[in-house]
Every structure is written in C-alpha cells, then in structure tokens.
Amino acid sequence: MHVRGIILGAQGTPASAGYPFDIEVLRQTRQLEFATPVTFFVGDNGTGKSTLLRAMARKCNIFIWGERRDTSRNEQDFMDSLSVEWIGNAVPGSFFSSELFFNFSRIADDDEAMRSFFGEKVFGAQSHGEGLITYFRKRYTLEGLYFLDEPETALSPRSQLELLKVLQAMSAAGHAQFIIASHSPILLACPGARLYDFDHVPVQPIEYEQTDYFRVYRDFLKDPQSFLDR
Numbered sequence: 001m002h003v004r005g006i007i008l009g010a011q012g013t014p015a016s017a018g019y020p021f022d023i024e025v026l027r028q029t030r031q032l033e034f035a036t037p038v039t040f041f042v043g044d045n046g047t048g049k050s051t052l053l054r055a056m057a058r059k060c061n062i063f064i065w066g067e068r069r070d071t072s073r074n075e076q077d078f079m080d081s082l083s084v085e086w087i088g089n090a091v092p093g094s095f096f097s098s099e100l101f102f103n104f105s106r107i108a109d110d111d112e113a114m115r116s117f118f119g120e121k122v123f124g125a126q127s128h129g130e131g132l133i134t135y136f137r138k139r140y141t142l143e144g145l146y147f148l149d150e151p152e153t154a155l156s157p158r159s160q161l162e163l164l165k166v167l168q169a170m171s172a173a174g175h176a177q178f179i180i181a182s183h184s185p186i187l188l189a190c191p192g193a194r195l196y197d198f199d200h201v202p203v204q205p206i207e208y209e210q211t212d213y214f215r216v217y218r219d220f221l222k223d224p225q226s227f228l229d230r
Helices: 024-028 049-059 073-080 098-109 112-118 128-139 157-173 212-222 224-228
Strands: 003-007 031-033 038-042 083-086 093-097 144-149 176-181 194-197
Touching: 038 049, 038 157, 049 073, 049 093, 049 144, 049 176, 093 098, 098 128, 112 128, 128 157, 157 176, 212 224
Parallel strands: 038 176, 038 194, 093 144, 144 176
Antiparallel strands: 003 031, 003 083
C-alpha cells in the first residue's frame, strides 16, 4: 500500500464553474479511503471516474503517455484541489488506458532498454491483447502506484482473467497498489478489492453483487431472450 486516502477540495465550487466542477459527484464527495491494495471506481459513463483517476495520477506526479499538455485552467484547479495522503514516501507508478498504450508501445519497440525489460518479442509483433498482457505482467512487478482506466477495453474475457490474476498476485506481493476505473464484472471480482460507486452522490462503497455489472450480466446469462424482448 502506498496511498491511504484522498481528499477532494471541490466542495463549494459552483457547477457553473464548468467541467469538471459541474460533475455533481465530484463536488459532493469529500474523501475516499484506500484500505485495500486494489480499488475500483464503478459507475455509468460520464460519472467522473476517469476524470478523478487522471487528476489523481497527475497529483501523484505520474506521467500519462500521450496526454495532451494543454489542460484547462479548471482541470488544473481541480487537480490542485486534491490532497493525497501517502503511506511513507511517494512512489513512482504509471497510468494505463488502451488508447494511450498504442503510443507507448511504439516508443517501447524502438527503445533497447524497454525491449530488454519487456522481452525481445516487440509489441508490434503481438496482437493488441497479447501486448497488453505482456505489459501488465512485466510492468507491475515493479514497486509502484498504478492507475488503470478501463483496461478491459481491448481484452477478451480470457485475457481479462489473466489481468485479474496479475492484479491479485502483484497486490498480494505487497509492492503494488492499483486504482482502477472499470466496467468489467470479471475484473471487479478481484478478491479483497474495494469498489466505489460513482452512481451514488456522494461516492459510496458498494458490494460486488450489488453492482449493475454483476446483476445485468447474471440476469442476461440466465435468460438472454428476455432482454431482447424488452
């Protein structure tokens, strides 16, 4: 564990200030505690999960590959309003999203040190999903704080299971902490993980079986035709 919690300082900022202060859940949530090595942000699209994830990564001085540098004044103000409570000294880490991984993999393929670390089979010689699993397995062996934004996007269900095994093994080893925004019921089943529900204002912990992801997939697999007939 590296981060114990975060305090959001957006309270009192009017929604008229614009994005991201017009996201109600971010204005109404005071703090989040990270009591487990794996934490998930869950909720519908547009609820602020990725916005907070990126702001936290920047606040923790973690570089985001391929991110535009012209962040708005409001985005900078929101990031500045966050307070991160570290356990001990700050650690390095990384921010992952599928759309940014393409830029990273191209750089890695042309860098001798990166090829040595990730393996001689360059990312360009692997399928996108294979490359992602290679990255996860190697990168997360290093001590660090890791942010992942919907990592399931380019992964098959079987590959999601492989990532789940990585999360479980690396978090249990004690050197890695993960904060993840996800819609995947496979990843959300990570044993011991805490789930935060961004569909609730303010953000609240939620049990796995109470998430829409679990209930919708369960009910659909029980009776697919009933969903098509609605």
